[in-house]
Amino acid sequence: MCGIAGFVAPSLHDGETPEVMTSMLSLIRHRGPDEAGYYLDDGIAMGTARLSIVDLALGAQPMADPTDRYWICFNGELYNHIELREELRGLGRRFRTRSDTEVFLQAWAQWGPACLPRFNGAFAAAIRDVRSGDLFLARDRYGKRPLFYVDREGCGAQGAGNGEFLFASEMKAFRAFPGFRFELDPHELASTFAVWTPLPDRTPFKHIHQLPMGCYLTVRDGRAVPGNYAELELDVPPFTGSEREAAALVRDALRESVEMRLRSDVEVGVYLSGGLDSSIVTKLTTDLSPHEVRTFSVEFDDAVFDESSSQQVVASHLGTRHSSIAVSGADIAANFRPAVYHAEVPAFRSAFVPMFLLSRHARDAGIKVILSGEGADEAFLGYSLFRETLLRASWSELSDDERMARLGSLHPELSxxxxxxxxxxxxxxEQFAVERLPGLFSHELRYQNGRFAARLLKRHDEPFADLMALTDATPGYAALSPVRKAQWLEFKTLLPGYLLSTQGERMSLAHGVENRCPFLDPAVVRAAASINLRFDDGLDEKAILKKAFRGELPESSLTRRKQPYRAPGAAVFKQQQPDYLELLLSATELEKIGGIDPVFARKLVKKIMATPTDEISTKEDQAFVYLLSTAVLNQQFVLGQEIPGESTEPADFKVNTIIDQRNSRGSTPAGRGIPSAGGI
Amino acid sequence: MDRKQYIQRLIEDQFLVEFDGELTPETDLFKTGVMDSFGYIQLLTAVEREFSLQLTDEEFLRNIFSSLEAIDAFVANKLAERDGH
Known part of the structure; x- marks a missing residue:
């Protein structure tokens, strides 16, 4: 796993460039502690901090293709790199390493942007074309690996020469760029609080964008031009075989997905939550691994949140070497700030903090790669949200008795x-049986909570306006069924914006552990989309998955109701009273957070502090954790205080590879006898 | 504090809102995003407890609890009904 960063900045002084580049990489070195390298050319720099997984010795970056025309900084993995390598070899391309980075680069050289839909992986990449001068960025189709950018008008190539384009795996790297200042964006905060995550192209900070999942960006002649290579396809032709064949298809697709994700030169472990999804991943991993599989999990003191008994059952049934960490309220309070620093966006719950601790535990156990169950609930309709959508969408056709019965099975975990x-x-x-927010019917009940949190902002813009505009502009969205719209929204917001990032990738990479998600394989998602609701009514969650693995997992994994992974929220901070709670308790501190309405914020904090824990509503709890995480982000990013862990000094940070091509070619084009690159 | 003021206070405490120029007794609390599922249940429970009322399933099914005005009118009705007997 790696972190990448770089910039197009013609006006940056040549002498400064190496230092800026090194500092940027140093700020994200947790992502790739093994080695670092960068590439410099006139007006452009890009680099990689690398954690070596495949081809430890020869995968150094930045890497060039044999012609030296293309240079790549790559973060992530191509799980199908072996198959692609064979295909490219057949087309006459020669390889110098076994690394997937080289496969990405050669595929780019061969096919141009048309290579992207061929990739089955989790990646963010930057490619420099020496001949054209273009910089090209791309991100995987589900948004597993992050990529942020800052586009300051024109990158300087046309005219004034003072524009800049910055990019990085994590926003914190921008702090090292001269003149860059973080500033919270109240408009985006409102949208984030309401929707639970930033929209695919947004961040909570002014001037910083995300490259959305399934997209690429070409920086050419000072202009950044976006493109989309993979739409989320949920409206696929229905599966035509029998239910038994459907279960076999799902099992085979998952088996192949796990097999590809076990391609690694280092040991691969599994996060085992005790639920169906991670049990399936564990089962397949034990089937496919030649050695004993190690599993890892979180236990909570509080029995309401704890799933350790289910974890034990699965681990012993499948014969894994299981280890868990007990996480207390005190642990959550003590690690909240460093975890928020890594998350970089406000969070609506604290459940990401235990994952921060779990990745540390895995790293300490010598594990660099982890498989986990993310994506199963989105792909196979595991959330109660989908059942709720089905219920509300058919409300007018149901009898009162049916309504009562189905309401009873919706949220067994909520009193x-x-x-x-x-x-x-x-x-x-009754109030939510018809659509009020165009396109967002499925989420309207949930979004009531978000609307409450959005009141934390001084300005009261419609916080769902941008999400409605996004769905409105998405081809085919309007024609999707209510449940598929719900899936689409989950795939574009909560999954990438929280589960894969704040609770997933960012927490893993905080400790140099790479996470892989077998359920988020294009073939698995496609199979699910073709089978969902074909053989069942959706009321028994993930029915086809259970059928596919019946007899192979403990009965309890197949029959128990889904238990959402949760951790204690506001109660932790009330009980523990960490010193940073002062950021909310003090009126002076609250005033420092740009755009926050101190009157409402004070009212909320006062109520939370005065209300017994079991009477705090979900919406209040979420708004409180949002406010606290925003206050912490404001302190760390905007005010530049209390930044945890890593020093900003690159002194102890070693760069192994430096490619300096500045002024080396003069005005001569660089492509000496380069074969043409099709597709560009 | 009269009945309506009391209900107003319950809503204000439960949802951290204030009835002013923007939020009026007639405002639909669902449409404006004030009501959430947990708060709705808590509010109705508090109304039942405070006024010693027992609401029937049938009554819950009518769209009558969406504004301060509507809740107050409903409570007034129920009280009159009860006191009339």
């Missing part, structure tokens, strides 16, 4: 959905 309140819930659901 206010219990039998005593069912009639009241029915009254509430």
């Amino acid at each position: 206010h959905f219990g039998p005593a309140n069912r009639a009241r819930m029915k009254g509430l659901f």
Whole structure:
């Protein structure tokens, strides 16, 4: 795993460039502690901090193709690199290493942007074309690996020469660029609070964008031009075989996906939550691994959140070497700030902090690569949100008895959905049986909580306006069924914006552990989309997955209701009273957070502090954790204080590879006898 | 504090809102995003407890709890009904 960073900045003084580049990489060195390298040319620099997984010795970066026309900084993995390498060899391309980085580069040289849909992987990459002068960025189709950029008008190639384009795997790297200042963006904060995550191309900071999943960007002549190479395809032709054949298809696709993700020169472990998805991943990993598989999990003191008994059952059933860490409220409070620093965006719950601790535990156990179950709930309709959508969408066709029965099975983990309140819930659901927010029907009940949190901002813009505009502009979205719209929204917001990032990749990479998600393989997602609701009514979550693995997992994994992974929220901070709680308790501190309405924020904090834990509502809890994480981000990123862990000094940071091509070619074009690159 | 003021206070405490120029007794609390599922249940429970009312399933099914005005009118009705007997 790696982190990449770089810039196109013609006005930056030549003498400064190496130092700026080194500092940027140093700020994300947790992502790739093994080695670092960078490439310099006139007005451009890019580099990689690398964690070596495949071809430890020869995978050094930046790497060039044999003609030296293309240079690449690559973060991630191509799981199908072996197959692609064979295909490219057949086309006459010669390879010098076994690394997937070289496969990416050669595929680019061969096919240009048309290579991207061929990739099955998790990646973010930057490619420099020496001949054309272009810089090209791309990101994987599900948004597994991050890529942020800052586009300051024109990159300087046309005219004034003072524009800049910066990019990095994590936004914190921008701090090392001269003149760059972080500033919270109240408009994006409102959208983030409401939707639970930034939109695919957004961040909570002014001037910083994300390259959306499945997209690329070409920086040419001072202009950044975006492109899209992979739409999320949910509306696929329905599976035509029998249910038994469907289960076999799912099993085979997952098996192949796990097999590809076990391609590694280092040991691969599994995060085992105890639920169905991670149990399936563990099962397939034990089947496919020649050695004993190690599994890792989190235990909570609080029985409400703890799943350790399920974890033990699965681990012993499958014969893994299991280890877990016990996470207390004190641990969450003590590690909240460093975890937020790595997350870089406000969070609506604290459940990412235990994952920060778990990746540290895995690293200490000598594990560099982890498989986990993310994506299964989105692909196979595992969330209660999907059942809720089905229920509300068919509300007018159901009898009162049916409504009552289905309400009862929606959220077994939430007491206010219990039998005593069912009639009241029915009254509430009446209010949500027709669409009010165009395109967002499935999420309207959830978004009530988000709307509450959005009131933390002084300006009261419609916080869903940008998301509605996004769905409106998405070809084919309007024609999707309500459940598929719900899936689309999950795939574009909560999955990449929180689960894969704040709770996933960012926490793993904080300790140099790479995460891989077998359920987020294009073939698996496609199979799921063709089979969902074909053989069941969606009321028994992930029915086809259970069928596919019946007899291979402990019965409890197949029959228990999904238990959402949760951790204690506001209660932790109330009980632990960490010193940074002062950021919310002090009126002076609250005033320092740009765009936050101190009156509402104070009211919320006062209520949380005064209310018994079990009477704090979900929306209040979420708004509180949002506010606290935003206050911490403001302190670390905007005010530049209390930055945890790594020093900003690159003194102890070693760069192994430096390619300096500045002024080396004069005005002569660099492509000496280069074969033409098709597709560009 | 009269009945309506009391209900207003319950809503204000539960949802951290204030009835002013923007939020009026007639405002639909669902449409404006004030109501959430947990708060809705808590509010109705508090109303039942405070006014010693027992709401029937049938009553929950009508769209009558969406604004301060509507809740107050409903409570007034129920009280009159009860006191009339």
